Amino acid sequence: MDIVKKLERELFEGNLETKTSKEEVLEVIEMVKSFVKIDGALAVISDLTKDVSYIYAGHFGTFLGVKPFELSMLDTIWEDEIFQKIHEDDLFERHLLEYEFLHFLKEIPPSERLNYATKSYLRTNTSKEKVRYITHRTSYLKTTENGQLALVLCLYNFSDDQAPNVGIGGKIMNKITGDKIEVKTYHHSSSLLSPREGEILQHIERGLLSKEIASALNISVHTVNRHRQNILEKLKAGNSMEAVQRAKAMQLIT
Amino acid sequence: MDIVKKLERELFEGNLETKTSKEEVLEVIEMVKSFVKIDGALAVISDLTKDVSYIYAGHFGTFLGVKPFELSMLDTIWEDEIFQKIHEDDLFERHLLEYEFLHFLKEIPPSERLNYATKSYLRTNTSKEKVRYITHRTSYLKTTENGQLALVLCLYNFSDDQAPNVGIGGKIMNKITGDKIEVKTYHHSSSLLSPREGEILQHIERGLLSKEIASALNISVHTVNRHRQNILEKLKAGNSMEAVQRAKAMQLIT
Structure with a gap:
């Protein structure tokens, strides 16, 4: 969603x-x-x-x-x-x-x-x-x-x-004290990506290809690509590069 | 004033x-x-x-x-x-x-x-x-x-x-365009100090004593001290150090 x-x-x-x-x-x-x-x-x-x-x-x-x-x-x-x-x-x-x-x-x-x-x-x-x-x-x-x-x-x-x-x-x-409230950055939004999706995006960020990610996580390339598609949709990103940037902005990946 | x-x-x-x-x-x-x-x-x-x-x-x-x-x-x-x-x-x-x-x-x-x-x-x-x-x-x-x-x-x-x-x-x-207006910093206020006062304050800033300033400008120590007093009053400063800081903030001296 x-x-x-x-x-x-x-x-x-x-x-x-x-x-x-x-x-x-x-x-x-x-x-x-x-x-x-x-x-x-x-x-x-x-x-x-x-x-x-x-x-x-x-x-x-x-x-x-x-x-x-x-x-x-x-x-x-x-x-x-x-x-x-x-x-x-x-x-x-x-x-x-x-x-x-x-x-x-x-x-x-x-x-x-x-x-x-x-x-x-x-x-x-x-x-x-x-x-x-x-x-x-x-x-x-x-x-x-x-x-x-x-x-x-x-x-x-x-x-x-x-x-x-x-x-x-x-x-x-x-507004009363003028203090900034320390909120863990986008703490609640972190549930936007599943742990597996976060893991895959982290691999994408490091420059790994779908084939390499599949091999690293011991899953099929088809599954990796399905995850990639979901990530783009969830982050409303046009491509993987944009998805990485947005996920970094919200500290979903480091 | x-x-x-x-x-x-x-x-x-x-x-x-x-x-x-x-x-x-x-x-x-x-x-x-x-x-x-x-x-x-x-x-x-x-x-x-x-x-x-x-x-x-x-x-x-x-x-x-x-x-x-x-x-x-x-x-x-x-x-x-x-x-x-x-x-x-x-x-x-x-x-x-x-x-x-x-x-x-x-x-x-x-x-x-x-x-x-x-x-x-x-x-x-x-x-x-x-x-x-x-x-x-x-x-x-x-x-x-x-x-x-x-x-x-x-x-x-x-x-x-x-x-x-x-x-x-x-x-x-x-407020309409959001533009900052380029105003020469404290242009009008620069008339606050006379040219001679500015000159003396500049010497003070460089660490010269009243005696040395008098000698440099070919005026009496008494005159230097009278200028110093006027500078403090005009800049509402408690001492020369403060006067230098304020004059720098308003770009009266460099």
């Missing part, structure tokens, strides 16, 4: 039963509008109880092709049009970070769940000449009565740091 | 004649309250037409000794209680940055003045064990009818980058 489906399943778990009220949603939209007027960011408010999103952008919207200061609504929690502007490796790692964040939040008391945010740096696809970094921040703004996460806010903006980065530099921050 | 007085004089220039309306101020306060609820920052709105400030903090307020989610008002545009929590070298450089920013804004068309913001990293004095960096952002939110800057917003928050920094890393950003 790919990471977006995995994330989606857990985000919606139990959430579609209780709904946010119209007033709660309007209150958050007004709050976000004010935020955006000062910050200039592009904001996506996703309602996990209704499977919809609201997009409202400040000046930064123009950069990602969204008209500033106009509210629009999407019939899904995923802002796909914006995702298309992001470098696909970074988008993938961002999904992993959100998955880790979700697990982190589920492990702490409901009353503390709104105190955390993620921050990461993503490359955009907008410029052919040079890489342009943007910041991506996520926090949860409302829970349902039973403590389920209900309204999520994603904020995109220019990064004032344009220094080249390896990976998205994803972190989880405590 | 010290930098704060210099800044203050230019900030108020012509501004005390026209006043912001109560409605304008209330609108901005409400906008900032929403911003702070999401960002967690400590916000200071300064009204240059009335010489007052409003402070409203999110969770970050606690770190700087300001109770979160309570509006308070100051009878000045300077948030001195907060300034006291900032490392004095950084605070000084921050004032210089604001001075540069003000000059930069005065040189561009009034209609573009609200499109820029400064960003810097400041050390706080709160922890004895280790330096803690916070971010400081400034932008102008309203101008008077005749284009004078009227309402200024300063935002303080935790920095997610705690890497040691030389100086405050001050920059002016275009």
Whole structure:
């Protein structure tokens, strides 16, 4: 199962039963509008109880092709049009970070769940000449009565740091203390590949051919190739090279 | 004249004649309250037409000794209680940055003045064990009818980058394009020291004694010492060492 489906399943778990009220949603939209007027960011408010999103952008919207200061609504929690502007490796790692964040939040008391945010740096696809970094921040703004996460806010903006980065530099921050939360990097996502798939990818990384891997693991070449195919699908990678890079970014292989 | 007085004089220039309306101020306060609820920052709105400030903090307020989610008002545009929590070298450089920013804004068309913001990293004095960096952002939110800057917003928050920094890393950003504005570092502030004072400070930096400087410049030791005293006052430095460091940070000497 790919990471977006995995994330989606857990985000919606139990959430579609209780709904946010119209007033709660309007209150958050007004709050976000004010935020955006000062910050200039592009904001996506996703309602996990209704499977919809609201997009409202400040000046930064123009950069990602969204008209500033106009509210629009999407019939899904995923802002796909914006995702298309992001470098696909970074988008993938961002999904992993959100998955880790979700697990982190589920492990702490409901009353503390709104105190955390993620921050990461993503490359955009907008410029052919040079890489342009943007910041991506996520926090949860409302829970349902039973403590389920209900309204999520994603904020995109220019990064004032344009220094080249390896990976998205994803972190989880405590908004109250300012502390970075030490999370084992992509700990939960590590279950994405089976131990055998991890082993095979490690061999691929070392430059072994399918035939050599088969021989090393005492399995057939056909089995190795089937595993390879599964690895590509799970990591949403176009080829083995890309799969290795992504698995390294999420520390599935060393 | 010290930098704060210099800044203050230019900030108020012509501004005390026209006043912001109560409605304008209330609108901005409400906008900032929403911003702070999401960002967690400590916000200071300064009204240059009335010489007052409003402070409203999110969770970050606690770190700087300001109770979160309570509006308070100051009878000045300077948030001195907060300034006291900032490392004095950084605070000084921050004032210089604001001075540069003000000059930069005065040189561009009034209609573009609200499109820029400064960003810097400041050390706080709160922890004895280790330096803690916070971010400081400034932008102008309203101008008077005749284009004078009227309402200024300063935002303080935790920095997610705690890497040691030389100086405050001050920059002016275009909020619409995300571009850093190339401003000759502390160009306007360079008039703070006279050419002769700069020359003397350069000699001090090279380790020369007053007697040696007097001889090199063909002036009396008494004159050198009078210049030294003026330099310390202008740079708000406690001793020559500190004066050298500050002058280097603002590139008055090389």
